[in-house]
Amino acid sequence: MTDARKARLGLPQPNMADVARHAGVAIGTVSNTLNNPEKVREPTRRRVLASIDALGFVRNDAARSLAAGSSDTVGIVLVDMGNSFFVDIARGAEATLREHGMNLLIANSDIEIEKQLSYLEVFEQARVAGILLAPLDPHITKSLVSKAVSRPLVLVNYAPEDAQYAGVVADEHHGGYIAARHLIELGRRNLVFAGGPFQLQAVAERLAGVRRAVGETAGTVLSLVETTGMNISHGRTAGERIIAQEEHVDGVVAASDLVAIGIIQVLEQQPDLRIPEDIAVVGYDNNHFASESTTPVTTISQPGEEMGRAAAELLIAEIRGDGGAEKRTVVLRPHLIPRRSTIGTASPADLQNHTA
Amino acid sequence: MTDARKARLGLPQPNMADVARHAGVAIGTVSNTLNNPEKVREPTRRRVLASIDALGFVRNDAARSLAAGSSDTVGIVLVDMGNSFFVDIARGAEATLREHGMNLLIANSDIEIEKQLSYLEVFEQARVAGILLAPLDPHITKSLVSKAVSRPLVLVNYAPEDAQYAGVVADEHHGGYIAARHLIELGRRNLVFAGGPFQLQAVAERLAGVRRAVGETAGTVLSLVETTGMNISHGRTAGERIIAQEEHVDGVVAASDLVAIGIIQVLEQQPDLRIPEDIAVVGYDNNHFASESTTPVTTISQPGEEMGRAAAELLIAEIRGDGGAEKRTVVLRPHLIPRRSTIGTASPADLQNHTA
DNA sequence: TGGTTCTTTTGAAGCGCTTCATTTGAGGCA
DNA sequence: TGCCTCAAATGAAGCGCTTCAAAAGAACCA
Structure with a gap:
C-alpha cells in the first residue's frame, strides 16, 4: 500500500531512517540535526544535511506533531x-x-x-x-x-x-475622535455624523468619539443622520438628507467609506457645492476604493x-x-489618512501620520 | 510531559483507546465507526458515538494521516x-x-x-x-x-x-471578444483598446479577441492605446490620449477596470462628452469598485x-x-456584466448573462 | 445438534517522528 | 597508563491512529 503510494508519487519519499542510514548515523541524530542543531557536532551535522539533500527528504509533519504532541x-x-x-x-x-x-x-x-x-x-x-x-x-x-x-x-x-x-x-472611539478633530482643525464647526444603525457597537463608539471631539471645542455643533446600513446606497440617502438640512453643514464624518462615497456622489451633483471647500467628508475603514474614487476620500484606517x-x-x-x-x-x-475629500489638493505631507 | 500538556489545556483530550474502553469495544471498532460505519452494527455504532460524545473525543488528525498515509x-x-x-x-x-x-x-x-x-x-x-x-x-x-x-x-x-x-x-481571448461584441451590438464602430503593456500575455489575448470581433463586422475600426501598467493613473493617461485622438471614438475596451475608471474620470471632465451616449467604456475583471463608482462600469467578469x-x-x-x-x-x-458605462440607465435585464 | 457461511469484532503491527535514558568516546589530569 | 568527566551519539519506547489477518458470533440449513 505504502509502496503503491510511493510509486504513484513518483518519488521514494524517504524517511528519517533512510537519511540516518545514508549518513551512517542514528535516527536520533538526524532528528537532533533538524531540531537541536547545537547538540550535534559540526561534521556530523554537515553529513546529515548532505544526506537530507541527496535523498530529497521532507520531514513528515504528521509524524512530527504526533510524536511531539504539538505543531508549529x-x-x-x-x-x-x-x-x-x-x-x-x-x-x-x-x-x-x-x-x-x-x-x-x-x-x-x-x-x-x-x-x-x-x-x-x-x-x-x-x-x-x-x-x-x-x-x-x-x-x-x-x-x-x-x-x-x-x-x-x-x-x-x-x-x-x-x-x-x-x-x-x-479603538473605535478614538477613530471617531480623530475624524472629528481633523474636521475641527480644518475650521469646520457644523458637523454631521452619518451611518448606522446606531445600535451597532462599532458605530456607537465612533459616534461617541465624534461627540467628545465636538464637545471639546466651543461653537461646534453636531447633527446625526442615521442610516439602516453602511453601503453606497445608504450613503446616497444620507447625502440627500444632508442637503435637505436647513443649517449649512461644512463637515461630515461617515461611519464607513462606502457611506462617505455615497454622500460625496450626491454632494458633487449639487452645482453650488464644492468638496472640500464647502463641505469636507471623512470616511472610515480605508477601503481600497476610498483612495481610488474620483475624489479620494480622507479616511480612518483600521490598524x-x-x-x-x-x-x-x-x-x-x-x-x-x-x-x-x-x-x-x-x-x-x-489613524487618519488625509485625502482630497477634506484637504483638497494641498500636500497631505504635513497632515500625515496622525497615528497617535 | 503529555500529562502536563493535558493539564495546561484543561481538558483530558481523550484518545480512541479511551473511547473504546468507555464503550466496551475494541479500538478498531471505534476507528471503523468513524471511517467505515457500514462495517459496524447499528447498536455498536450508537454506543461508540455516545461514548465519543460523552468524552468529547476529537480525533487526532496527525495520527490519522500518519497512519493512513494521507490526509483529506x-x-x-x-x-x-x-x-x-x-x-x-x-x-x-x-x-x-x-x-x-x-x-x-x-x-x-x-x-x-x-x-x-x-x-x-x-x-x-x-x-x-x-x-x-x-x-x-x-x-x-x-x-x-x-x-x-x-x-x-x-x-x-x-x-x-x-x-x-x-x-x-x-479564456482571455473570449473575454476580449465579448467586450468588443457588446460595443458593436450597441452600434459603436470606432473602437479603442486601451491597456498594456501588450506583451503581458493576458492583455495580448484580450486584444486578439477584440480584433476578431472588430474583423467580423464590416465598417468597424480599432485603434490602440498602449499603457505601461494597468491602474487608475495609467487609465487617466490613456483617457487623455483618447481625447486627443482625431477621429471620434465611440467605444473603449479597457484591459482592466482600473484603466476603465481612469479613462472615465478623464472623459467625464469633458463638457461635451456623455457616457455612454457619446462614448461607451468596457472594463475587465469585475473589481468591486467597478460597480461602486459614480458611473458603474460594464465589465468582463473573470470566472x-x-x-x-x-x-x-x-x-x-x-x-x-x-x-x-x-x-x-x-x-x-x-462573461459580460453590463452597467451604466455602456448601457446608461437602461434596464440591464435584457443584456444580462452573456455567459456563453 | 453440528456444520457451513457470512457478518462483526478484535487487537497487534506499523506509520515516521521525538524523547531521553543509556552508551560511547574524546579529552584532561595525575 | 589509568581514571574521571563531559560532550556526542545511540536506539528503544512511545505518540494516536488505520489496517487487516484472525477470532468470535450470528444465521442458516440439514
Missing part, C-alpha cells in the same frame, strides 16, 4: 476574505508568526457559522498550536468560541467580556495589520506560557 | 489575497472540496516567491492530499512548481506548457469561482486517480 502551525478563521480589513489582519499575524518560525493557515468561513465551526474543528483535529478567530458578529461568536475549542485562542476584533480569552480590538501582529504575539505568549497567564485585551488605535 | 486536506497557495479574483478562486475551490468532504487551507504568499516556496513546503510537510497553486506570474511559477512538490498539484490561472500538471485558465471549482475537481480526480491520468487544462469563459 497556527490557524486563523476569517469571517470574510473579501474584506481587506480581515486580509490585513491575516497578513500581520502571518508576519509575526513567521518571525517565530511558525506558519499561518487561513480558513475562510464566509459569515456562515456552520463553516466557522467546521474550520474550528479542522484546526482542532490538526492539533494546531493555536487559533486566531476574527469574527464579524460578537453575538454569534460568543457561543461559538466556548464550543469545541480546547486550544490557545485569541480573538481579533472582538473583546470578550469573560476573561476566558485574550483579544485584540480597534488591521497591527491587530494581526498583536494577536499573534498574544497567541504565542499563550502557547509558550505555562499555565494561565491573564488574558489581556489589547486596544489598538486607528 | 487540500492546500492552496494564493499570490495575492488582496485581489478578489484570487479570493473567488479560493471560494470556489472550497465549495467543491467541501462537497467531497475535504477541507481547504489557504496560504497567502503575497507575491513573494520565497513565501510561495515556503508554503509549498509547509503543505508538503503536512502531507496534504493535494495542492492548488494560483500564481501571478507564469515565469516565476515555472521554476517553482517543479521544485519540491511531489504531490498532486493543479495550477489555477496559469497554463502549463509541459503537460506535467493539470490546469485551469480563463474565478468556477475556476476554483474546476481546479478542485481536477485535483480530486488526480488524488483519487491511480496512476497518471492525462493532465488536462480546462478553459473557462468569462
Whole structure:
C-alpha cells in the first residue's frame, strides 16, 4: 500500500531512517540535526544535511506533531476574505508568526457559522498550536468560541467580556475622535455624523468619539443622520438628507467609506457645492476604493495589520506560557489618512501620520 | 510531559483507546465507526458515538494521516489575497472540496516567491492530499512548481506548457471578444483598446479577441492605446490620449477596470462628452469598485469561482486517480456584466448573462 | 445438534517522528 | 597508563491512529 503510494508519487519519499542510514548515523541524530542543531557536532551535522539533500527528504509533519504532541502551525478563521480589513489582519499575524518560525493557515468561513465551526474543528483535529478567530458578529461568536475549542485562542476584533480569552480590538472611539478633530482643525464647526444603525457597537463608539471631539471645542455643533446600513446606497440617502438640512453643514464624518462615497456622489451633483471647500467628508475603514474614487476620500484606517501582529504575539505568549497567564485585551488605535475629500489638493505631507 | 500538556489545556483530550474502553469495544471498532460505519452494527455504532460524545473525543488528525498515509486536506497557495479574483478562486475551490468532504487551507504568499516556496513546503510537510497553486506570474511559477512538490498539484490561472500538471485558465481571448461584441451590438464602430503593456500575455489575448470581433463586422475600426501598467493613473493617461485622438471614438475596451475608471474620470471632465451616449467604456475583471463608482462600469467578469471549482475537481480526480491520468487544462469563459458605462440607465435585464 | 457461511469484532503491527535514558568516546589530569 | 568527566551519539519506547489477518458470533440449513 505504502509502496503503491510511493510509486504513484513518483518519488521514494524517504524517511528519517533512510537519511540516518545514508549518513551512517542514528535516527536520533538526524532528528537532533533538524531540531537541536547545537547538540550535534559540526561534521556530523554537515553529513546529515548532505544526506537530507541527496535523498530529497521532507520531514513528515504528521509524524512530527504526533510524536511531539504539538505543531508549529497556527490557524486563523476569517469571517470574510473579501474584506481587506480581515486580509490585513491575516497578513500581520502571518508576519509575526513567521518571525517565530511558525506558519499561518487561513480558513475562510464566509459569515456562515456552520463553516466557522467546521474550520474550528479542522484546526482542532490538526492539533494546531493555536487559533486566531476574527469574527464579524460578537453575538454569534460568543457561543461559538466556548464550543469545541480546547486550544490557545485569541480573538481579533472582538473583546470578550469573560476573561476566558485574550483579544485584540480597534479603538473605535478614538477613530471617531480623530475624524472629528481633523474636521475641527480644518475650521469646520457644523458637523454631521452619518451611518448606522446606531445600535451597532462599532458605530456607537465612533459616534461617541465624534461627540467628545465636538464637545471639546466651543461653537461646534453636531447633527446625526442615521442610516439602516453602511453601503453606497445608504450613503446616497444620507447625502440627500444632508442637503435637505436647513443649517449649512461644512463637515461630515461617515461611519464607513462606502457611506462617505455615497454622500460625496450626491454632494458633487449639487452645482453650488464644492468638496472640500464647502463641505469636507471623512470616511472610515480605508477601503481600497476610498483612495481610488474620483475624489479620494480622507479616511480612518483600521490598524488591521497591527491587530494581526498583536494577536499573534498574544497567541504565542499563550502557547509558550505555562499555565494561565491573564488574558489581556489589547486596544489598538486607528489613524487618519488625509485625502482630497477634506484637504483638497494641498500636500497631505504635513497632515500625515496622525497615528497617535 | 503529555500529562502536563493535558493539564495546561484543561481538558483530558481523550484518545480512541479511551473511547473504546468507555464503550466496551475494541479500538478498531471505534476507528471503523468513524471511517467505515457500514462495517459496524447499528447498536455498536450508537454506543461508540455516545461514548465519543460523552468524552468529547476529537480525533487526532496527525495520527490519522500518519497512519493512513494521507490526509483529506487540500492546500492552496494564493499570490495575492488582496485581489478578489484570487479570493473567488479560493471560494470556489472550497465549495467543491467541501462537497467531497475535504477541507481547504489557504496560504497567502503575497507575491513573494520565497513565501510561495515556503508554503509549498509547509503543505508538503503536512502531507496534504493535494495542492492548488494560483500564481501571478507564469515565469516565476515555472521554476517553482517543479521544485519540491511531489504531490498532486493543479495550477489555477496559469497554463502549463509541459503537460506535467493539470490546469485551469480563463479564456482571455473570449473575454476580449465579448467586450468588443457588446460595443458593436450597441452600434459603436470606432473602437479603442486601451491597456498594456501588450506583451503581458493576458492583455495580448484580450486584444486578439477584440480584433476578431472588430474583423467580423464590416465598417468597424480599432485603434490602440498602449499603457505601461494597468491602474487608475495609467487609465487617466490613456483617457487623455483618447481625447486627443482625431477621429471620434465611440467605444473603449479597457484591459482592466482600473484603466476603465481612469479613462472615465478623464472623459467625464469633458463638457461635451456623455457616457455612454457619446462614448461607451468596457472594463475587465469585475473589481468591486467597478460597480461602486459614480458611473458603474460594464465589465468582463473573470470566472474565478468556477475556476476554483474546476481546479478542485481536477485535483480530486488526480488524488483519487491511480496512476497518471492525462493532465488536462480546462478553459473557462468569462462573461459580460453590463452597467451604466455602456448601457446608461437602461434596464440591464435584457443584456444580462452573456455567459456563453 | 453440528456444520457451513457470512457478518462483526478484535487487537497487534506499523506509520515516521521525538524523547531521553543509556552508551560511547574524546579529552584532561595525575 | 589509568581514571574521571563531559560532550556526542545511540536506539528503544512511545505518540494516536488505520489496517487487516484472525477470532468470535450470528444465521442458516440439514
